Every structure is written in C-alpha cells, then in structure tokens.
Amino acid sequence: MVAKEIIKHFQLQEHPEGGFYKETYRSDIIAKSKNLANEFDGDRNLCTSILFLLTSEKFSAFHKIKQDEIWHFYKGTTLKLHLISPEGNYSFQLIGTNFNLGEIPQFTVPAHWYFAAEVLQQNSFSFVGCTVSPGFDFRDFTLPSCKELVKEFPQHQSIIKKLTHH
Template sequence: MTKIESIIKALNLSPHPEGGYFKETYRSVGEIKEESLGAEYKGSRNYSTCIYFLLTSDSFSVFHRIKQDEIWHFYDGSPIRLHVITPEGHYSNHIIGADVLAGELPQFVVAGGCWFAAEVPDEEAYSLVGCTVSPGFSFEDFDLRPRKELITLFPHQKEVICKLTHS
C-alpha cells in the first residue's frame, strides 16, 4: 500500500465530486437561520463545517465556486497551488504549504463567489489540506460548470480553465 493509499484509509476519505478525496470532520450543531443569511441562500446553514481534502499530482480539483468563504489549511505533503478567478474575472494563484520563508502560506481564504481550482504541482506527490467553510457548506451552494461555459464567462482565462476542468 502506498503512503497515499494509507492516508486515504487512515482518514476514511472518499472521492470528492470536484476531484481528490475528502471526509467531513466537523459540522457545527448551531445553525444560522435563512432570514439572517441573505437572499442568495435557501434554508438554514450550520455555523461552520470542515473537511480533510487530499489531492495527488495525478488529479486536480476542478474550477468550482461556493457562496461562502472557504479557508484552506495545509497539513502534510507537497504544497498545493490554488487558482482563483474573481467574479470580475481577475486571476491569481497561491501556494499553500509549510515553507513560509519561501513564500508559501499555511492558510489561505477564498472569498465566497470566486471560482477556484487546485493542483499538486510536484510530480508523484500528494497534498493533505483542510477546508473550513462558514456559513457551513451545503451542496446547494456548490456550483460546478462545464469548461465551455467558464470560457464564455472568462475568455481571457481560457488557458488555466482548460488545464483545470474536464471537457
């Protein structure tokens, strides 16, 4: 069994729809009622949720977005490159990792409404991170679009969209 397989087994991770493997580790008991969340939300949301998320150099997390802010936390393995496109179409990328002296960030916040994707740039490597979402994650807030539609929205970001989406 490889180290990656051992981590997947030890943490009881499952395939994630956007790529990689995950397990929800926390969902607050308390909830924010719909009337306090704003018009874009339908129904209540937990205060916060958290997952383990594992990516390998053989896979990537495709461009998607959620309504909430998402905090990425680095735990183990190689750094991860997080690609972000704002609703206005501005692109940035960020290295989430442990080597802060080399400019890596142990945490990074993706603002709600931004499109984002992630990859492990090192060959034959993995990255184990955590993602905390507040208000808590719900698949009702998850937006995954086809490549062609994202290119129509952001034609000037075609290269990175093609790299980090499936046809």
C-alpha cells in the first residue's frame, strides 16, 4: 500500500500540525477534572488513539500537549521525531524497524515537550499510531508559530524554522 491508498482506506483527514489522521479510539471512561492535574481544564476521556500518516512532503510541525504521547510504528520508512524539552534540550529519536540502526518501533514523548516529526526518505511515508492518556483534547494542544518558538529556544532556530508551518 502507498500513502494515498492508506489515506483513502482509513479515511484519514488533514491534521492542523501536518500529516493525516483519524481518531480510532476514545475511551468511554471519563477522568473528572478534580482527579487530574490543575493544568487540565475540564474532564477528559481516559485514553485516546489515532492513526497518523506523514509523507516526505507533509511533516508534523513542532507542537506540545499536556500529556505523554506514545508513538507506534506500523508501516513505511523511518520517522525522525525531534524533541525539545521544557529546559531547552534538543534530542531526536528514530521510529521504525531498522533496529540495528537504532530505530525503535515505539516511543513515548513526555508531557510538555515540544516535538515534530519528519519522514527521512524522499517519496515515502510513515504510518504510525499515537496514544494519549488522559485522552487528547485540543484544549491541551499548543501549535506555536516559528517566531514564538524561536524566541523561546533561539539555540534551535534552524530545526524550528525547518519544522514549523508559519
């Protein structure tokens, strides 16, 4: 299957951060706001998950959420996940199945870390899943402009400029 077939088969839609997605699970169990950290505004579903596809032309721009996010690799080529910690430390993780090259099939992005993702191989795609708990809510999502993120982390200006949409 190629990217266009996967997008059509799973009825993926464009995501604001880039790429294509479809929510596949939203827990019926509700975590009440009084039982969550103060940073959460309102109740949340206990857990959510999505299918997510990136292409060499469509990257996932730097963003952050208030929860940990677990990435699961399904198909395609290596995905490079770029990370900036709240303290400003940059790192990356290769997501894929070339284990002898340091790739791993599952990785957890810590809450409050900025992250972006790109497909390394030209004319290719990465098909992954993402799981969030407490469940994803756009109230927990921050998609900064290039200018805002460079102001916060000027030492990472070049990668930020490469992986932001505006």
